[in-house]
Amino acid sequence: MTPQQLIDTPDLIAAGVAGDEVRRRMHGTKTTFNRVFEVHVDAPPAALPARVNAGEFRIVGKPSTLDALTAAVRATAALAGEVPVTVFSVFDLLSLPQSIRVVAAAIKEAGASALVHLPIDRVENAELVAQDVRAADLIILSLGVDDLDDNNRLALCEMAGTLQSRAGGFKAFAPLPRKMSVTKPTTGYDDVRMVALARVVAQNIESIQVDWALYGPKLAQVALTVGANDLDNVAAEDPGVLGTRRSPLEEVKRNITAASLEPAERDGLFNPR
Amino acid sequence: MKNIDEISARVREGDRIDRDEALDLYLHAPTALLGELADRVRARKHPARIVSYIIDRNVNYTNVCVARCNFCAFYRPVGSMEGYVLGFEEIFRKIDETIELGGGQLLLQGGHNPDLPLEWYEDLFRAVKARYPDFRLHALSPPEVIHITRMSRLTVPQVIERLVAAGLDSIPGGGAEILVDRVRKLLNCYNKATADEWLDVMRHAHRAGLRTTATMMYGHVESVDERLEHMFRLRDLQDEMGGFTAFITWSYQPEHTELGGFEATGLEYLHTLAIARIVLDNFDNLQASWVTQGGKVGQLSLAFGANDMGSVMIEENVVRAAGASYCMDETEIVRNIESAGFTPKRRNMHYEILGDPVFRERDVPRMLELAVARAEGDDSRPPEIVRYAARSAQEKKLRS
Numbered sequence: 001m002t003p004q005q006l007i008d009t010p011d012l013i014a015a016g017v018a019g020d021e022v023r024r025r026m027h028g029t030k031t032t033f034n035r036v037f038e039v040h041v042d043a044p045p046a047a048l049p050a051r052v053n054a055g056e057f058r059i060v061g062k063p064s065t066l067d068a069l070t071a072a073v074r075a076t077a078a079l080a081g082e083v084p085v086t087v088f089s090v091f092d093l094l095s096l097p098q099s100i101r102v103v104a105a106a107i108k109e110a111g112a113s114a115l116v117h118l119p120i121d122r123v124e125n126a127e128l129v130a131q132d133v134r135a136a137d138l139i140i141l142s143l144g145v146d147d148l149d150d151n152n153r154l155a156l157c158e159m160a161g162t163l164q165s166r167a168g169g170f171k172a173f174a175p176l177p178r179k180m181s182v183t184k185p186t187t188g189y190d191d192v193r194m195v196a197l198a199r200v201v202a203q204n205i206e207s208i209q210v211d212w213a214l215y216g217p218k219l220a221q222v223a224l225t226v227g228a229n230d231l232d233n234v235a236a237e238d239p240g241v242l243g244t245r246r247s248p249l250e251e252v253k254r255n256i257t258a259a260s261l262e263p264a265e266r267d268g269l270f271n272p273r
Numbered sequence: 274m275k276n277i278d279e280i281s282a283r284v285r286e287g288d289r290i291d292r293d294e295a296l297d298l299y300l301h302a303p304t305a306l307l308g309e310l311a312d313r314v315r316a317r318k319h320p321a322r323i324v325s326y327i328i329d330r331n332v333n334y335t336n337v338c339v340a341r342c343n344f345c346a347f348y349r350p351v352g353s354m355e356g357y358v359l360g361f362e363e364i365f366r367k368i369d370e371t372i373e374l375g376g377g378q379l380l381l382q383g384g385h386n387p388d389l390p391l392e393w394y395e396d397l398f399r400a401v402k403a404r405y406p407d408f409r410l411h412a413l414s415p416p417e418v419i420h421i422t423r424m425s426r427l428t429v430p431q432v433i434e435r436l437v438a439a440g441l442d443s444i445p446g447g448g449a450e451i452l453v454d455r456v457r458k459l460l461n462c463y464n465k466a467t468a469d470e471w472l473d474v475m476r477h478a479h480r481a482g483l484r485t486t487a488t489m490m491y492g493h494v495e496s497v498d499e500r501l502e503h504m505f506r507l508r509d510l511q512d513e514m515g516g517f518t519a520f521i522t523w524s525y526q527p528e529h530t531e532l533g534g535f536e537a538t539g540l541e542y543l544h545t546l547a548i549a550r551i552v553l554d555n556f557d558n559l560q561a562s563w564v565t566q567g568g569k570v571g572q573l574s575l576a577f578g579a580n581d582m583g584s585v586m587i588e589e590n591v592v593r594a595a596g597a598s599y600c601m602d603e604t605e606i607v608r609n610i611e612s613a614g615f616t617p618k619r620r621n622m623h624y625e626i627l628g629d630p631v632f633r634e635r636d637v638p639r640m641l642e643l644a645v646a647r648a649e650g651d652d653s654r655p656p657e658i659v660r661y662a663a664r665s666a667q668e669k670k671l672r673s
Contacts, residue, residue: 010614012576013308020305182641183605187612188569189576218539218570225304225540246535258538259304 003154003201012189019196019227022203031224031261032207033231033252034268041068044075053249054236056268057085058116062092066103069096070110077111084268089117090129090140100129104136113269114139117174119146120159130167141171141270142209142232148177148186153194157201164204171270172207172230173198176215176223191219192226199227207270212252221255230266231256277302284310284551287317295501299548304540311547311578318557319580324615325558325624326606328376328631329411330587332367333646334359334397338384340416340465344450344493346529346594348384352667357647358386360655361400368405371587374640375603375631378622380584381412382447382591385420385465388668391435393661394421398440410440411622414447415474416466424664429477437481443622444478446486446521451495452503459494460532472510479516484623487517487556491545492524492537500545504552511555518624519558519581522549523565528596539570543577550578558624563606564592567599572609581620582606588644602640604632 001009001018009015037054039045041061057080063069069087077085087093093103093115104115115133118140120126133140143160160173175198176191186194199208207230210223220231235248256263265273280294281302290298298307316322337356338348349356359367368379379401398410413421413436422432433441449471450462457463466474478485487507491500511517522545524537537545542562550559561579563571564586571582585603592598601609607630610617619627631637663669 012573012613013305013312016308017305183639184608185568187609188572189609189613191569192573216567218542218567221539222543222570222573251535254535255538259540 003197006197007154007193012192015193015196016226019199020225022199023227023229027229029262030264031229031256032264032266033234034266035234035236037236039076041072044072048079051238052236053238054083055273057083059087066096066098066106070106073107073110073112084113085111086114086116086268087112090115091119091122101132101136104133104138108136108138114141116141117144119144121156122146126163127167139169142174143170144174145177146179153197157198161202161204170205172209173202173205174209176210195223195227217255221259224259224261281310285313289554292501292505295548295552296498299497307544307547308577311550312576314550315578315580322615323618324575324580324582324610325618325620326582327620328374328585328603329378329380330367330371330376331380331589333590334381334383335386336384337386339387340385342460342462343531344460344525347591351665358655358658361397361657368408374637378409378411380445381410382414387664390661391421391425395435395439402440409442409622411443411445412441414445415471416448418474419466419470429474433477433481443483444485446488449488450490451499452506453499456495456499476514479514484516484518486519486521489522490525504549508553508555517556519560520549520553520556521560521562522546523562526565526592526595526597530595542566546574546579547577563601564589564599565597568601572613575613582610586643590646600641600643603630
């Protein structure tokens with residue numbers, strides 16, 4: 001099935017099988033997931049909340065200044081200990097007056113290990129941005145998409161593959177859009193096709209990723225059977241009052257196992273935990 | 274165990290499979306194969322690629338219930354400050370809103386309220402039909418009918434006859450849960466209706482000329498084999514009576530329930546739906562349960578055997594109480610049907626096609642959230658309630 005056929009076919013099952021075949025050839029049944037503790041750039045906590053067990057501390061939100069950002073990175077790194085600290089997203093950092101190379105160097109010095117999410121539909125000159133970040137001895141872990149329409153699906157998947165060929169170093173591609181219209185969200189068919197398409201087209205990127213918190217367990221689980229092999233942004237809370245069986249960790253493991261796949265926890269840098 | 278390939282070949286040929294074969298498929302067939310087989314069955318029954326939906330409103334006339342099913346987060350015990358009964362005027366207002374949105378039916382279900390006698394239902398139905406002669410009442414699931422028989426000391430056929438005379442048009446398949454008494458005892462719903470009683474109400478309804486739906490709520494305490502027992506009991510009754518229009522399955526919603534636990538996964542829903550499409554070869558229609566699975570998996574149901582997107586609903590209270598609060602208005606349902614490559618058509622409860630989407634013929638306001646039975650803080654009591662004899666001590670005390 002060609003990528004265009006994959007987009008056009010009314011046979012969703014066949015599209016899913018195409019994505020799954022590539023996924024299984026690359027990863028077998030292994031399915032990675034990452035528990036993330038999010039810290040807003042404007043409000044890093046003074047102390048770590050109880051029952052947090054994270055593989056990544058992720059700073060989110062648009063920073064007002066570079067100083068505010070580096071302060072948040074330092075505060076978070078102090079809490080995180082050995083756990084990687086990342087900054088989300090590259091697009092937000094591009095709004096700062098400093099160059100991306102200067103920003104990357106500053107947050108590296110402050111304690112960040114990587115940047116997360118380069119939205120290829122929004123960042124112009126993504127290849128140059130990736131090279132500048134790498135020049136500051138920092139990596140961008142994942143490519144992603146903020147907005148998606150019916151006409152740019154294949155182009156975005158091809159762009160992700162091309163960017164990997166030219167710039168390299170990206171561990172994952174998250175093809176499902178992060179922005180969702182309230183009145184016209186992507187449909188289940190859209191999402192399945194996009195995941196399968198991404199897996200088939202961008203085979204030089206190791207992982208196809210779905211955001212667990214953003215897309216929810218049901219769609220994320222289905223995505224694992226049509227090309228995705230990595231679940232990002234699982235809540236980092238250990239069992240609370242609802243008990244172990246209802247903890248985020250058990251829920252994600254249960255969903256992976258119920259898809260006849262094998263769960264494997266990783267950290268924010270894609271190392272096994 | 275038979276070879277999955279052999280069983281699959283038989284399904285592709287249009288042969289009926291038995292329970293052991295269904296169990297083998299359910300437990301061992303991969304997701305894609307289940308989807309392919311279910312889609313073949315759907316395509317045989319609906320070759321024109323039409324996916325239907327209905328514009329109706331899901332109204333729960335009372336949440337007061339003596340059944341106390343442990344999987345239910347909606348009910349309130351008799352005497353609860355949070356208990357309610359909707360008044361006739363309130364129900365008329367809901368009908369007006371439904372008609373405004375292009376709907377022609379209420380799905381009317383509620384708790385087993387001991388202070389609502391048969392006459393209350395008869396008066397309500399007559400009043401609705403007097404005001405809205407063409408409006409349809411898809412009302413009172415089998416356990417509600419049984420509850421009324423117990424209160425009125427009439428037989429099931431007698432109660433159905435009186436309700437039909439008052440205006441009942443069809444019976445929804447709620448309250449089936451899993452039609453295995455071991456399961457029903459564990460769910461504390463054996464007393465509201467045994468498996469045989471549920472099926473018997475449907476048998477009598479079909480004999481009376483009513484069409485009904487059938488449902489299955491899975492993912493709580495039952496085994497996979499018991500899900501199949503449920504499906505095969507429905508298939509047998511359909512062979513006998515032919516009165517079911519559709520089958521609807523959904524996963525147990527655990528939030529705020531006494532039973533607790535966790536929800537079955539999205540893939541388990543798609544597998545269960547696909548198996549139902551294969552097993553229930555004498556059912557014409559399978560609905561997608563977007564209200565429990567969300568719009569995305571709801572739409573994916575169309576690739577796993579469903580040919581109907583269910584109802585626009587307008588209002589929902591029961592599933593919401595257990596943690597699920599999805600919404601799809603007509604515009605969104607139609608968009609999802611078309612995006613999956615099907616042709617959307619409006620239908621009535623008998624699955625007769627009524628026409629194209631209403632919103633393409635005239636302006637219809639978008640609906641991004643389902644309504645609820647009544648506004649928060651509204652503790653009013655309907656004035657007509659005092660016309661009916663109170664049966665519970667709490668209600669008698671309240672009136673005195």
